[in-house]
Amino acid sequence: MNRDGLLDKIRALLSKTTGNGCTKHEALAALAKARAMMDAYEVTEEDLKLSAAETAILRKEPPGSRDQHGIKSGLAVAIGRFCDCKVWRGTDGLEFCGLQSDVQFSMWLLEALTSFVQAELVKHLMGSIARRGDRRRIINGFTIGCTQQISERLNKLCKQSEAAAASNSRALVLVKSTPVADKLKELGIHLGKGRRSSRRVDLGSFAAGEAAGNRASFGRPVGRGGTHLQNRTIGTTTATHA
Secondary structure, three states: OOHHHHHHHHHHHHOOOHHHOOOHHHHHHHHHHHHHHHHHOOOOHHHHOOOOOOOOEEEEOOOOOOOHHHHHHHHHHHHHHHOOOEEEEEOOEEEEEEOHHHHHHHHHHHHHHHHHHHHHHHHHHHOOOOOHHHHHHHHHHHHHHHHHHHHHHHHHHHHHHHHHHHHOOOOOOOOOHHHHHHHHHHHOOOEEOOOEEEEEEOHHHHHHHHHHHOOOOOOOOOOOOOOOOOOEEEEEEOOEEO
16 A cells, blocks of 8 residues: 555544444544554654645546436535535536545445445335336435435534534544635636426335435434325435536
């Protein structure tokens, strides 16, 4: 492992806190491993801080990437926030801007959660004998319910992490907003509000999607009280160029 890769790995271990959705046992285990690596490779806390010269990068999805049922679009903004990246939909797919390790994690997490939603959708559809038109509402309802619930959980973990960092003077604070803003300015990219679209959804499938979203394994499930839903139109928002 090269030095940059080593530092990224230690940073990732140090970010596994209860505020970021880990259990107390997971957080302590990650901290112990990080400290062991720091001692073994003689890494100091100063080494782990971002240097003033560290810059953000831009990565795009591979050509031909698909977004079946709008799953990636439903997850992208929350994942970007969780991974300290800016994410938007370009002409050929999603684009990511952030520090290299954050962009890599963001793209990996997007693929992992997209695969999770698709697998849960297959399970949901296996018992369905609905007609073609109704099947589309079932798919819409499940994917929107699932991606919105996952996004809510990610956003809640972000708020918990921000609160924990603000109250803990010993936390390893990585200032990332400046290099990201500089990169966007360099590329001439201005991000505005996402467009809002509406799709008809099935009530039961939306609720099933929410339940599935609570089973995603990236962190602690965030419970929601039972809510009576009906077939309805639900809007989704994605990031776009200004």
